[in-house]
Amino acid sequence: MAEEFGNYLKRLREGKGLTINQLASLAGISGAQISRIENGLRGVPKPATLRKIAEATDVSYEELMGHAGHLTESQSSTGGTGGSVPAWATSKDKRDFRQMLEDDGELMFDGIPLNKEDKQRIKDVLTGLFWEAKQMNKRTKPKHDSGTKE
Template identity: 45%
Template sequence: MYFYDQLRDMRKLKGFTIRELADRSGVSAAYISQLENGNRGVPSPEVLMKLSEGLNVSYSALMRLAGYLEAEDSGSNAPAAKTPVNLRRFLRDNELMFDGVVLSELDKEWIERMLTVLFWRDKKQQPDAGGSGLD
């Protein structure tokens, strides 16, 4: 499968029109259309970075699809062990962007609060051996 087929499939899987992806990524709709129709070569790493943000997929995944990076070794069926990331620290210590907008410290604080509420609400709803099971 060619890069342009994979890009189109990825966009459609996310439910975005070409115009929506253009708005989210900052890459022109005309260029995205040309890419998806195979009328352009593989885009530069800079364009792939913008597309990864617009599609909300990892930059390295797009770089692999485009042929800039080698595919991960699939010889082993066991998933690679990953070190967990402390999400609270990640939110606090990094400059973050969502839909092309850089998040302020207040934005990040609100995200942290929402995640805390969602996480603990979910934990509270799960019955455990020592709890009453009542909310």
């Protein structure tokens, strides 16, 4: 998967007419990191890094998440959520953190109002943690299978 994503990133970068150093500068990450990603020497980037690359290349974040394997095809087409809400969820449970952070309404943490930059930083961290947890769950799921062997 890392090599496939690396090839995709290289094609994307070259298609935009960017050098490794130009992309690195635009994304705020090191050229060495981009080179390692493109050459398959580094694993698939974390969602926070993908967001930076998406913004630098003007490609949708969801598209990069899909190519990186963080989203399934159905999640990519539904904005990452898969569209399913558990039956036990109440109206309070159904609020979307991302939407809350993107809305213009005032949010506070520990009694301190959050400005736009705070909200973006929190959204980036939560996105990274969420998709990292999803990946970890994928890797550990077969262990909890009902005794079947693959």
